[in-house]
Each structure stands twice: as C-alpha cells, then as structure tokens.
C-alpha cells in the first residue's frame with residue numbers, strides 16, 4: 001500500500017463505523033422480530049413457545065446487547081442530525097459524541113438490572 | 126477556489142515521478158453530469174431520502190425507546206411477554222397505531238440505510254443490483270406481513 005493513503009480518522013470515524021454496524025444489526029434483528037411476532041396469527045402456543053426462548057439467559061444477554069446497539073444508534077443519530085441542522089453542530093460534534101457516550105453508559109447501567117433481572121435472579125438467587 | 130471539471134489543472138507543476146495525466150488528480154463534483162448520468166429523471170430522490178432518514182430518526186427515538194421500555198424494562202422485563210400480553214395491548218387502537226407506525230418507519234429507515242451500505246461496498250453493477258432486489262423483496266414482505274398481522278390479529282384464535 002502506498003504510504004499515507006490509509007485514512008486515520010479520529011472519534012468521528014469510529015462513531016460512523018459504530019453507527020453503521022449498529023444500524024445493520026438492528027435491521028437484521030427487526031426482520032427476524034417481525035417474523036416471530038407474526039406467530040400470534042398462528043396460535044397462542046406457537047407464539048408463547050417461541051417467546052420462551054427470548055426468556056432464556058443467552059437470549060436475555062443478547063437483548064441487553066441489542067438495547068445497547070439501539071440506544072447508541074439512536075443517541076448518535078440525534079448527534080448526526082444536530083451536526084446537519086444546528087449551525088454550531090459541526091463545531092461541537094466531538095463534545096456531542098462524548099455526551100452521547102456518557103448518556104449511553106449511564107442509561108445502559110440503569111437498564112442492567114431491569115432487563116437482566118430474570119437471569120440475575122436465576123444465577124444469584 | 127473553483128473546481129475545474131474540464132480536465133486541466135492550473136498552477137500545478139507536474140514532475141516526472143507523479144502521474145502526468147492531469148485527470149488523475151481530478152475529482153468530479155458530486156453533481157457533475159457525465160455520459161452515464163441519465164438525461165431525464167432530475168428528481169430530488171437522494172435529498173428526500175437523506176431528509177427522510179433524519180425525520181424518521183427523530184420519530185423513531187420515541188417509538189423504539191418507548192417500545193423497549195415497555196417490553197424489556199417495565200413489569201418484570203421480557204418474562205411478562207405472552208400471547209395474552211400482546212392481545213391486551215392490541216385491544217387498543219393507540220398501541221396498534223404505535224406499532225404500525227414503528228414498523229413502517231423502522232423498515233423504511235433501515236432499508237434505505239442498507240441501500241447506502243450496499244452502494245458503498247458492492248462495487249460490481251450486477252452484485253449491487255441483485256443485493257437491492259433482495260433488499261426490496263425482504264422489506265416489502267416484512268412490512269406487508271407485519272401490517273397484516275396487526276390488522277387481522279384475533280385474540281380468540283385457538
């Protein structure tokens with residue numbers, strides 16, 4: 001590779017990568033999620049037995065991860081919108097990114113027990 | 126500084142260890158019309174798509190985060206979800222409307238985002254074309270299925 005052609009962006013590049021990865025991930029989940037919900041048109045048993053897998057601990061952990069992905073994408077999406085429409089957005093984009101990360105960490109900490117309560121109760125009584 | 130679109134770059138000394146064809150330096154402005162640009166169809170589709178991503182994003186913040194709070198956080202988290210729980214919520218036109226709007230906005234927002242991702246990484250015309258056919262098929266199918274389920278839901282199904 002010729003020297004000096006590798007783009008080394010800073011925080012902005014990584015937030016863009018994270019926004020793209022989370023967006024694609026959410027899209028694939030949504031596709032599956034509409035299919036599993038459609039089972040309510042088949043029978044209560046079909047729906048309930050599928051939803052039962054959502055309550056097992058591996059899937060419960062994935063729900064926490066999915067929440068993390070959606071919350072980051074949502075908060076960072078608001079930042080992108082602010083950069084595009086707010087006159088001072090580009091100037092403060094870095095501060096807004098750290099605000100996004102901070103709010104994300106706080107909310108994910110707050111969601112830890114409510115989302116994982118069943119798993120935590122099973123593991124630690 | 127004006128951007129040259131005709132192929133000559135003024136004021137640049139070209140030395141021998143660099144490409145000597147000036148067009149090697151040329152980056153066409155995004156809106157330049159080239160031979161491959163269709164002559165008709167001068168619509169604002171890309172601008173409208175860009176705007177839609179932002180408008181739908183703002184609405185989705187409320188719809189999706191509200192959905193997560195109700196389904197995963199309140200009243201014991203996922204454990205409470207069952208057929209009866211769904212039946213209880215969809216008895217109300219408000220929640221039916223919420224879910225319907227969320228389905229349409231999220232699918233269209235997500236599909237348009239996937240279109241951008243496909244355009245970025247699939248370089249061959251035919252690959253791009255077939256990936257988009259797949260994307261549109263999956264999106265139309267999912268939106269229609271979800272809409273049908275919301276409208277035809279029957280709490281007394283056995």
Ligand code: HEM
Pocket residue numbers: 019020022023024026027030070073074075077078080081178179181182183185186189190231232234235236237238239241242
């Ligand atoms: C929760 C609220 C949401 C907000 C505020 C939001 C915001 C945004 C914005 C502003 C963009 C455009 C980024 C750009 O042009 O650079 C975007 C892209 C995208 N979004 Fe969302 N979004 C949300 C929810 C979703 C959902 C539910 C999905 C999946 C179904 C999704 C999937 C995508 C994808 C795949 C992209 C394209 C990413 C890329 O081009 O790199 N988003 N989002």
